[in-house]
Each structure stands twice: as structure tokens, then as C-alpha cells.
Amino acid sequence: MLTKSSGELVRQQNRALVLEALRRGGPQSHTEIAAGTGLSSATVTVITQELEGERILERSESQAVGGRGRPRIQFRQRRNAAHAAFIRISSDTLQYSLVDYSGTLIDRLDERRSNAGQDIAGFVASIRATLTRLAGRSNVSSETLLAISVSSKGLVADDGTTLLWSPVLGSQQVDFRTAFAADWQARVTLNNESHLVASALHAKLSRSGNGPIRRLAALSLGHSIGLGVVDAEPGAAVRTIAPNFGHMIHTHGGALCRCGSLGCIEAYSGFYAILRAAFEVPPNTIPAPFVPFTEVEKIAVLARRGDRMAEFAFRQAGTALGNGVARLTSLLGQMQIVFTGPGIRFFDLMRPGIDDGLAASLGVRIEGPPEISLSLDEERLIFEGQLQQTLASIDRDVIAAKTLSQGGQR
Amino acid sequence: MLTKSSGELVRQQNRALVLEALRRGGPQSHTEIAAGTGLSSATVTVITQELEGERILERSESQAVGGRGRPRIQFRQRRNAAHAAFIRISSDTLQYSLVDYSGTLIDRLDERRSNAGQDIAGFVASIRATLTRLAGRSNVSSETLLAISVSSKGLVADDGTTLLWSPVLGSQQVDFRTAFAADWQARVTLNNESHLVASALHAKLSRSGNGPIRRLAALSLGHSIGLGVVDAEPGAAVRTIAPNFGHMIHTHGGALCRCGSLGCIEAYSGFYAILRAAFEVPPNTIPAPFVPFTEVEKIAVLARRGDRMAEFAFRQAGTALGNGVARLTSLLGQMQIVFTGPGIRFFDLMRPGIDDGLAASLGVRIEGPPEISLSLDEERLIFEGQLQQTLASIDRDVIAAKTLSQGGQR
DNA sequence: AGTTATTTTCTCGACTGTCGAGAAAAAAGC
DNA sequence: GCTTTTTTCTCGACAGTCGAGAAAATAACT
Numbered sequence: 001m002l003t004k005s006s007g008e009l010v011r012q013q014n015r016a017l018v019l020e021a022l023r024r025g026g027p028q029s030h031t032e033i034a035a036g037t038g039l040s041s042a043t044v045t046v047i048t049q050e051l052e053g054e055r056i057l058e059r060s061e062s063q064a065v066g067g068r069g070r071p072r073i074q075f076r077q078r079r080n081a082a083h084a085a086f087i088r089i090s091s092d093t094l095q096y097s098l099v100d101y102s103g104t105l106i107d108r109l110d111e112r113r114s115n116a117g118q119d120i121a122g123f124v125a126s127i128r129a130t131l132t133r134l135a136g137r138s139n140v141s142s143e144t145l146l147a148i149s150v151s152s153k154g155l156v157a158d159d160g161t162t163l164l165w166s167p168v169l170g171s172q173q174v175d176f177r178t179a180f181a182a183d184w185q186a187r188v189t190l191n192n193e194s195h196l197v198a199s200a201l202h203a204k205l206s207r208s209g210n211g212p213i214r215r216l217a218a219l220s221l222g223h224s225i226g227l228g229v230v231d232a233e234p235g236a237a238v239r240t241i242a243p244n245f246g247h248m249i250h251t252h253g254g255a256l257c258r259c260g261s262l263g264c265i266e267a268y269s270g271f272y273a274i275l276r277a278a279f280e281v282p283p284n285t286i287p288a289p290f291v292p293f294t295e296v297e298k299i300a301v302l303a304r305r306g307d308r309m310a311e312f313a314f315r316q317a318g319t320a321l322g323n324g325v326a327r328l329t330s331l332l333g334q335m336q337i338v339f340t341g342p343g344i345r346f347f348d349l350m351r352p353g354i355d356d357g358l359a360a361s362l363g364v365r366i367e368g369p370p371e372i373s374l375s376l377d378e379e380r381l382i383f384e385g386q387l388q389q390t391l392a393s394i395d396r397d398v399i400a401a402k403t404l405s406q407g408g409q410r
Numbered sequence: 411m412l413t414k415s416s417g418e419l420v421r422q423q424n425r426a427l428v429l430e431a432l433r434r435g436g437p438q439s440h441t442e443i444a445a446g447t448g449l450s451s452a453t454v455t456v457i458t459q460e461l462e463g464e465r466i467l468e469r470s471e472s473q474a475v476g477g478r479g480r481p482r483i484q485f486r487q488r489r490n491a492a493h494a495a496f497i498r499i500s501s502d503t504l505q506y507s508l509v510d511y512s513g514t515l516i517d518r519l520d521e522r523r524s525n526a527g528q529d530i531a532g533f534v535a536s537i538r539a540t541l542t543r544l545a546g547r548s549n550v551s552s553e554t555l556l557a558i559s560v561s562s563k564g565l566v567a568d569d570g571t572t573l574l575w576s577p578v579l580g581s582q583q584v585d586f587r588t589a590f591a592a593d594w595q596a597r598v599t600l601n602n603e604s605h606l607v608a609s610a611l612h613a614k615l616s617r618s619g620n621g622p623i624r625r626l627a628a629l630s631l632g633h634s635i636g637l638g639v640v641d642a643e644p645g646a647a648v649r650t651i652a653p654n655f656g657h658m659i660h661t662h663g664g665a666l667c668r669c670g671s672l673g674c675i676e677a678y679s680g681f682y683a684i685l686r687a688a689f690e691v692p693p694n695t696i697p698a699p700f701v702p703f704t705e706v707e708k709i710a711v712l713a714r715r716g717d718r719m720a721e722f723a724f725r726q727a728g729t730a731l732g733n734g735v736a737r738l739t740s741l742l743g744q745m746q747i748v749f750t751g752p753g754i755r756f757f758d759l760m761r762p763g764i765d766d767g768l769a770a771s772l773g774v775r776i777e778g779p780p781e782i783s784l785s786l787d788e789e790r791l792i793f794e795g796q797l798q799q800t801l802a803s804i805d806r807d808v809i810a811a812k813t814l815s816q817g818g819q820r
Numbered sequence: 821a822g823t824t825a826t827t828t829t830c831t832c833g834a835c836t837g838t839c840g841a842g843a844a845a846a847a848a849g850c
Numbered sequence: 851g852c853t854t855t856t857t858t859c860t861c862g863a864c865a866g867t868c869g870a871g872a873a874a875a876t877a878a879c880t
Contacts, residue, residue: 416865417864417865417866417867418865418866420865420866420867421865421866421867424866424867449867449868450867450868450869451868451869452867452868452869452870453866453867453868456866456867477876477877478876478877478878479875479876479877480873480874480875480876481875481876
């Protein structure tokens, strides 16, 4: 449904535009902002003065670019205007990062996770304590910590803050919004890792390539299988989804998955599934909770030497992935696929199965196979995705809070 | 990416708002529009006067609602301000409809389709000729026919006008935009039927129920299987997709589908597939091009009497659908499902299979099964969907054309 | 019939926002 | 010190929305 528009909304929109330009292009002068946004010079003056008064932007007279004329003065985000915290939950560690409003990392802390059974309350309490410690040692107060972004593999609820199922906690659910409500007023979001990877890759490739990419999927291969999809319909806002891909049904009544269901993609393509298939363990065997990476590598060596069962294990994993991607494109349309995660070391072994699984689909037969590529630095992409999404959301909030802000004084 | 905003855009947005309110609530007076849109009375005056000057709206002083005070005067769409044509392609008929800007049907024409092999050029030529005849006899000129909306079962390309694959034409492709370019300047769109059904149902149920529905899928059962999905993310624009559901892979290397692939959902759940399974014809047999509805009914009678193979055929069809819906919700999230089409007469027979196919998924196990209902009047919903989408698109065009319009004179 | 009450529509001035043009500012070159 | 060049800022014009109250149009009342 449409909503009313007015002069004030126009200003909001254009303020957002200025901040977005600054995010995208780094510190910029008055004229650069005007060129980048399409706003007139006069309007840029008004908006930057306003943002300066609210202590969101500051000017840095540096950058003595030789040349005639009045020197440009650059505007940049005032670093202490806001802060954000990221918490990355993975199977073996918890990584905490603290960034300022300009997007620079100011502190980081890695905590080894004990895989020993910890109850959910203890888990949450420990995260709360560590975050408080991290913020404390950088003197970041509840006033300026505006966003907390948690990332994990697994299934996120529609509310965007509840973890429904994860490889780390199983079906023990956590609502991170309520978890942090007592300590912080920050806006809390929970993101699937692959979602962040897809988002970061989309931004990166759209910048470098020719024009924005229509649709992109990031598929993370490892012990579990993750998927993030970015859909940039021209004219509309970019939309991202983090489907429950690893636990989408591959074959009805098929192999037993770690989640307890039968026939999930993960039960064919996850590390434990490859192990199971290679050693001809019956597919209804309860999967090993952890598979050392070296074990999978051993199987890969066997497969590359021509071992039939090892070859079959990777091929079967590929077929499940190929079918899954074919289903994805049947539903959402043709898209570019980027594989990430530790599993891409074995991509060559899975490729025949993937192609096989893809070719089965009418959509692929008509429109051709999707463009497939690999990306190695998953970790960095997760961080970049978190950075982009969170700072953009802070920008939006900062904009909306215009009148409420205590700024404006000198 | 954000775009520049300005005063003129505000006016555009608010003009659109007024037209949308009129679409939703029928003819309305000045005050009703103000209340419905949230705009001030003064603004409504300016906008309605403008639209009247452009000969898009007209006032009808009727509706002598007893009561004191100055009588309300109602604004309504000027019926001749624009026209739209709908062409519905189904396996046995071509239905042409002509509507005016107020949304009332002014002419309709049904043409029996000869199933005899007709070449694609002849098919297109015949449609062009009939549309010209229909418009001619109602005196609708190329100037006022602003939109042509074609609907069919099958797979629509990303461009929104090319039919990639359809049960009617197979993989003979047609780009309807170029097909009509010579005769009309109208904006041409091609929609999947189930897409339109989903869109109409979403609008209808959102109106009647409490608040807008988050997500809804319409699944059409018949000779082929169609799916339309509406995703109304709060805050964002409503998004609709028309996936290639019938030809999404159900089982890798499975039964032979009419499209030539192996293992499509349709190859298990389409009428011909039910027939094939019930009579124990090998699943790699080339499917019958047309299955009379009465044949399927006969099998249903058998199944209801307890015939094992007939029962199995429907159950298997249900499992394929259930798995498909489970995959859909894995990717897009939980949603309400509405079944339509002739196949719902056998819904009771498929239900066990559907539930079975759904239950296999982790998402369903965690969030519970989706809400499922049936809807009988598929044909009417297709028309309503076409009406809503097309008139809304004409409204948008009309708004944008403000300055270019030859209106304004008296 | 004339007056009053009531409701709706329209008009006017204030306010907010964008824009183009040109003034003011600040540096390099001569 | 003056000129040139480039950037930033200021000013008036213009477009749009809004609230308040005037004008319009009818029913009810005397």
C-alpha cells in the first residue's frame, strides 16, 4: 500500500541519500556529494550543515590536493556518533567485534567455545557478559551502541531475531532481542551467515562489474549447507532471503539428517554425509556430530585416485546440491551462484554431480545452466556483510531520529 | 540504491495515493478521499482538480444520501479515460475481454482453440486479428487502449512478456510485446495464471481478514500444476512471483514429464500422471497429450471404493505436491496455501500424500504445517487478478504522464 | 419565506523543501 | 598586491502540503 508523502519525507530521503553516498564512496567534499547524489549544491549545503549540527558528520580539512582554487573540505562520519557490535557464532568459536560509525574495527575478541553440553541459559549469559566486557574496555556506552548484529548458521525466524535451529544449538531456540534487551537499547538483528556472504558478494560484484547483478546466491559448503539469496529487482528495493536450504528435502524418505528429518540436502552434501557414503555406512545411521576436516580430505584423496565409493560420495553430494539449485531457480528464476566455505576444496569432485543435478530441470534446459563461481574468503565476506547491513540500518535510524536527536547544539 | 526526491515526486506519490484509494473504495467524495489517504482536505482539492482537468476523473453528483449539509460530490474514474484488453490462453479456448478505466467489462469474446497443430506465426496472427476486431466493435482506439494483459499457464521469462514454455504451445516461444507492437502502443504484460490467482486471493483475503496476509501461495491442480506466490513483507512493496513449480524437480531421474524432463512434479501430480500411475503404465511412457476430466473422475471413484492402485496414484500425486510445498516454504518461509483448479475435486484423495510430503521437512516440523484451504472459482480470480494488476499499472502510467498529457484544456 | 444549523468544499497564508544563479571565500599563479 | 580558479555558501523563486476559516449548498425550524 502506498503512503502519504510530504516535504519532510523528501528531506529524510535526501538525508539518507547523502549518508549512503558517504558510505559508498568514503569521505567526500560538498561538490562530490552533489555530483554523486544528483542533489543541487544548495541542498547539499543545507543537509550537511544539519547533519554536522546533529554531530553525525564532521569535516576534515586534510587531503591537500594540489591545485588552484578554494580547497575542498571533506565530510566524513563522526566516528563516535555510533557504534555497532557483531557476534559471530560458529561451531568452535564465538567472535565479538566492535566497530565505530565510520566502519573501522576498534576491538575484537575471540572466545573458544566448549563443545561440552552447555545449557541455553548459560550460553546466553556468557555472551551477554563478554559483550559487556568488550564494550566496557573500549568505553562504548549503551547510548552510542546502536546495533548488535548476531550471525550464525541455521534457520532464522521471520522476526529476524530468533534462532530456530542451528548446527551449534540444535533446536534450542534463542531470541536475541530479548537476550540483550536488559543490557542494551541497541537494535538487535540475527543473520544467517550465508545471507551475509550473499549480500556482501552482491555489493562487491555489482560495484566491480558492469551494473548491478540481478540475482545472486551464495552457497556455503561444509559440515552443514547454507544459502543466502539476493534479489535486486530493477526499480524495487534489493531483497535478501536466507532460506533453510540445508534442510530442504532432497529425496522423500531419504538419508537421515543431523536434524532428525529424512532426506535433507545436508544428509547428502554435508561433510558427515560424504563420510557416511564413502564408508558405506547405512544412510539411516545417526550422523557423527563432528567430522574433522582432515577426514574429508582423506576421502578426497581416495576419490582423486579413483576409489569408486569415495567418488560416488562426492558425486552424490553434488547431485543433491545441483537438484537443490535447480529447485531454487525454478522458484526464484535464473541466478548467479557462488560457492563458499571449506567444502569448495572438493568442488572438482562434486562438479559432475552438480551439473547432473542441474541438467534435470526444465528451467535449466531452457535458459541454460547458471553461472557458477567460487569464493574463498568466506570469513571476510561475513564481516563485510555485517558491516554493510548494520551501518546502513544505523544510517536509517539516525535519519529518522532527526528531531528527537539531542543534537543541534554547539 | 536510493534516488533523489523532490517536491514533484511528492505530488506524484500523492496523486497515485488518491487514485489507489478510488480503486480500492470505489467512487468517493472529497472528504472520504482525505480520510482514506491521510492527506489534508486542501491537498485533495488541488489533486482532484488537477486530475479532473486531465480528464482522468469526473464528478458524479448522484448518491442523494439523505442528511443535512452540503451534499457530497463523488469522484470516479472517467470510463473512457483508458481501456485495457485481457487475453486468456487456455488449452481449449482463447478468451478476450475488454474493460474500461473504471474496471467494468465492456465486451468479451470466446474463441475455441483448434488443438490441431497450428504454427506459432499463425497463432499470433490470429490473436492479433481477433483483438483488433474486438477493439473495433467497441470503438476502442489505439490511443486509449493503454494495456494488454495476456495470461497463460506455463513459464514466463524475466522480461515479463515472453512465454518460454507452456502446456499449450510447448517450447515454442512467443514474445507478446513484439507481437502487439505493430498494432498497439499499449503496455503489454504476460502473466502466469496462478500468479494472478494468488494476487487476487491475497487482495481479497487481506481485505476481508484482519490485516494484510504476510505470504500466500496459490496452487492450481489440473492437467498441469501452477503456482503463484505473493510476498507482502511489512514495510516493503508487495512482491509476486510465478515460479516454474510444475516443472520443478521432484525426484532426480524420476517419471517422464510432458516437458521431456525426468522427475518433474507434474509428472507425478498432473492428471496424465495420475492416469499413468493408476493403470500401472511404466513411468517413462510418453504422457497422453490430453486426458479427459471424466477419466480422472473414474479413477477417483475407484480410489474411493478402495482400489489400491488408484489410491496410490492420488497419494503419490499428493506426496509430490507436499514435498514441493515443503521446498517452497524452506526457501521463502512459512505461508498460507490455497489450492485451486479442477484437481481440487480429488483433494481428499491427495491429502494424505500432501501431509506426508510436508511432514518430511524440518521447517514444517519446527513451525508447524502451513494453513491449507481450497478455492473453487479459479476463472473469476484470474480475471480479478488481471483487473487489479492492469488497472493499477495504468494508474501508475497515467500519473507519470502528467505533464505530457494533452489534458488540461476544457 | 426566511432564518439557522450543519456539512462539505474551496481558498488563503504560513511553512518546508529544492533549485539555479550569483556572491563570498580561499587558495595558487603572476 | 592583483588576478584567476575552484569551492562553498546565500538568496530569491518555485512547488508542494497543511490548518484555519470562508464560501457553498442543503435540511430543519420558526
